[in-house]
Amino acid sequence: MRHITSIAGRELSSLFVSPVAYVTLTLFALLAGFFFLAGVLSFDAQVAEAQSLQYTDYLEKINLNDAVLGPFFGVMWIVLLFLIPGITMGLFASEKVNGTQELLLTSPITIWELVLGKYIAGAVFAACLVLVAAFFTGILFLYGNPEFWRTISGLLGLLLLSWSYVAVGAFASSVTRNQLIAFFLALVLLLILWMLAVVADLGAAGGTIGADSNLSEVMRFLSASDRFEKMVRGLVDTRDLAYFAFMISVFLVFTKTSVESARWR
Amino acid sequence: MSDGAESSESVKADSSRIEARGISKRYGDFTAVEGVSFDVGEGEVVGFLGPNGAGKTTTMRILTGFIPPTEGSAQIAGYDLFSSPLEARRSIGYLPESPPIYPEMSVRSYLVYVSKLKDLPRARRKEAVDKALERCGLTHVQSRVIGLLSKGYRQRVGLAQAIVHEPPVLVLDEPTVGLDPIQISEIRQLIADLARPGEHGGQSVILSTHILAEVEAICRRVLIINEGTLVLDAQLTALAQEGQRLEDVFTRAAQGESIALGREVGK
Numbered sequence: 001m002r003h004i005t006s007i008a009g010r011e012l013s014s015l016f017v018s019p020v021a022y023v024t025l026t027l028f029a030l031l032a033g034f035f036f037l038a039g040v041l042s043f044d045a046q047v048a049e050a051q052s053l054q055y056t057d058y059l060e061k062i063n064l065n066d067a068v069l070g071p072f073f074g075v076m077w078i079v080l081l082f083l084i085p086g087i088t089m090g091l092f093a094s095e096k097v098n099g100t101q102e103l104l105l106t107s108p109i110t111i112w113e114l115v116l117g118k119y120i121a122g123a124v125f126a127a128c129l130v131l132v133a134a135f136f137t138g139i140l141f142l143y144g145n146p147e148f149w150r151t152i153s154g155l156l157g158l159l160l161l162s163w164s165y166v167a168v169g170a171f172a173s174s175v176t177r178n179q180l181i182a183f184f185l186a187l188v189l190l191l192i193l194w195m196l197a198v199v200a201d202l203g204a205a206g207g208t209i210g211a212d213s214n215l216s217e218v219m220r221f222l223s224a225s226d227r228f229e230k231m232v233r234g235l236v237d238t239r240d241l242a243y244f245a246f247m248i249s250v251f252l253v254f255t256k257t258s259v260e261s262a263r264w265r
Numbered sequence: 266m267s268d269g270a271e272s273s274e275s276v277k278a279d280s281s282r283i284e285a286r287g288i289s290k291r292y293g294d295f296t297a298v299e300g301v302s303f304d305v306g307e308g309e310v311v312g313f314l315g316p317n318g319a320g321k322t323t324t325m326r327i328l329t330g331f332i333p334p335t336e337g338s339a340q341i342a343g344y345d346l347f348s349s350p351l352e353a354r355r356s357i358g359y360l361p362e363s364p365p366i367y368p369e370m371s372v373r374s375y376l377v378y379v380s381k382l383k384d385l386p387r388a389r390r391k392e393a394v395d396k397a398l399e400r401c402g403l404t405h406v407q408s409r410v411i412g413l414l415s416k417g418y419r420q421r422v423g424l425a426q427a428i429v430h431e432p433p434v435l436v437l438d439e440p441t442v443g444l445d446p447i448q449i450s451e452i453r454q455l456i457a458d459l460a461r462p463g464e465h466g467g468q469s470v471i472l473s474t475h476i477l478a479e480v481e482a483i484c485r486r487v488l489i490i491n492e493g494t495l496v497l498d499a500q501l502t503a504l505a506q507e508g509q510r511l512e513d514v515f516t517r518a519a520q521g522e523s524i525a526l527g528r529e530v531g532k
Contacts, residue, residue, distance in 0.1 A: 006381040010367075017369050103365035103426065106329040107382040108355040263332050 003109045007117025008124070015087065015125055024086050028129050035075045037134040039068040047187060064146035065234075069137060073154045073232045077134050080126075080162050081194060085186035087125050088169025089179040091118045092259060096177035101262060115256045118168055126162035133158060150234035157231030160244040161224055165190055167251035174258040197223035222247075281306050281340075282434050282469035283328060288337035290323050290493075291510075297323040299493040300337070308467020310460045312480030315490035316519045321473045322362055324490065325436050328471070330360040342433045355384055358432040360440055364423020368412025372403055372422055375411060375412045376429050383430035397429040401456055416443045419508050424452065428459065428468075435459065437472040441479060453483045487511065 015021045046067065050058045095101040104114055134155050140146050164187075172186035173179075200219040220226065224247075227240040283305040290298040298320040304310050315321050328333045330346050330353060339346045342356035363528070368376055376394045383397060385393055398404045401421040406414060411422055420443050427435060441449045459468045471488075480487055481501065489497040496518045504511060 003382065006378065008336060010370075010378050013374075098365060098367055099361060099363045100365040100367060102326075102329075102331055102359070102361040103379065104382070105359065106331050106354055106381075108351040108361045108384055109382055110351070123410050 001113075003113040004117040004120065007109075007114060008120040011091070011118055011121035012124060015121065018090075020086060020090065021125065024083050024125075025128065025132070028083055030131050031079045032076060032133050032136050035079075036068075036072055036139075039072050040140075043067045048214065061216065063151050064140055064144045069146060069151055069154060070232050072137070073133075073158055073228075076158055077161060077228060080129065080158070080165060081190050083129065084122075084126060084162060084165040085169050085172065085183045085190065087183040088122050088166055088186060089173055091122060091170050092174040092255075093177050093179045105262065111256050111260050115170070115252055115259060119166060119252060119255075122166035122170060123163050126166050127159060130155060130159045130162055147234065153234045153236050154232040157228045157234065158213045160231075160241070161228055164224065164244050164247040164251070167248040167255070168193070170253045171258065172254045174255045193222060194225065195223075196220070197225045210261075277441060282309075283471065284340040284343050285324075285328065286338050288324065288327055288334045288339060290327060290332070292318075296493050298327070298490075301490065301493075301495050303488060303498055303518075305496065306470055307433075307469055308460045308462055310456060310470045310484045312470070312484035312487045313471055313473040313490070314475075314477070314480065314487060314518075315473075316458070316516055319490045319519075320493040321490060322438055323493075325359075325438050325471070325473060326361075329357050330354045330435050331359075340351045355430075356433050358427035358430065358435045360423050360427040360435075360437045362438045362442075364419055365426065366411045366419055366422055369410065371408050371409040371410055372414075372425075373398065375422065376425055379426045380429050382430075385430045393429055393431065397425040400428065400458070401425040402451060411488070417445060417448050420444055421452070424455075431468070433468060435468055435470045435472075437470065439474055440472055441476065449479075453479065457483050457506065461510045477515060481511060489515060491518050 024108070042128065043062075043064070047059070050062070092101075095104060137146070137151055137155065140151075141148075145171070167188050169182075169186040172189060173182040176182050196219040200216045200223070224243070227237075227243055230237060230240060283303075285301055288298060288301045289296070302352050313321055313325070323332075326332045328339055328341070328346075330341075330350055333347065333445040341353040344353035344356060346353045357485055370378070373394065375490075376397055377390060380390050395404075398407050401424050403418070403421055403425055406418060411419060413485055414422070420440070424437070424440055427437065435456075439455070441452050444452060456470055456472065460470055461467055472484075484501065486500050487497065487504075488495060497514065502509070504514060
């Protein structure tokens, strides 16, 4: 156990002295701020227009959660999809370049301690990003009255999504010594996971894949999009929580196997 | 090979810190190391020689538990590398060919981190790190970032991480590469000090090098490996008695000649 905290602590302190962490945090804050502001301004414009035209039905229906936070979380998801590979690309790849892989694999630590330490460091950093998003949604509470638990549910969705992305990114970093390859591999894996539900829908629509066929079921299961949208709407389902736990575990097992394989080369 | 193993077992059964038994490593059809057996006793400094590609690094990687052998077994400080890997690895300090360093860390914080990885008790950590810094001549650069240090200092940082937890066994892959002559003699002095019996008993050192003078300066015993097999395991004094120069022995070994002197392997 203490190895895990030592490894995670070292990884985090290295992350925070590297430009990667600051570039990622700054980009995320800028993008989050931009999309948040755009969402709020467009909400404001819509309300003003509806008021001037006396659309009372519309005014009753429109709310901050649907009109601002939903789209905001949706965009933050895509931003995370591109930024998380940036923070995970170095997790294992840099150890190979530094020659420290030999130090780690000849130290009295287990591969699981190494993998979990690295994962926790990435997960803590991802949580910092989600905290930035939470900061912007917090602003909304100062000037309006979005539903509290629905907002928390959306943020939780964002957090779980980012944690599963860290696991995918850690795996990508463990298969190569080149950080750029790790970045693009993680990105491609995440895009595939993201598109699975879309592909299943398209296939169902085109008749290539039966809407209730096994393949379609599996693709829908593996895709996070429906689950995330449910959480943004405020529905926290244990099955969806289990899904994220499943995805994280699967990619950590892949990572462990991949790190261990260094011994057999 | 089994003959060699038995004879060396009878030589030092009690005090041996490294026991390699018939270690082989094959990659598909390619044999990197074939049936290597030897023992290293307490406080012994053994020079590990061989031409490039002879299997030195592979053997060292196997002994440190970095890669498993295809065949054979090894014990480090009495612990089997394969049935109790954590205990065995705790007993080893390893300086790989390229020193493992985190360029963004300071020298001191790196050594503290390594001492945690190697399970050094918290109470002994500060003292052990100070001692390793001092022994490797790093005290005055301890708060500098490793990536900004010269190659010689990085090599010393690599050595410091190998000795910080005062392991009974040290495996050093070309420890003096990239150092200037003064640094080389300092490091040789340090290795000799490590092996001298002291509070922890003499540390056993196996070091690979291409500098034959280095072996003559600090080792009492030499192992020569060629094309994956051990061709010589002899005390330097035995070589001297027979009037053999290490350089000639090495050249003949590298040419694949079997060597008939000292304690020959498999005799």
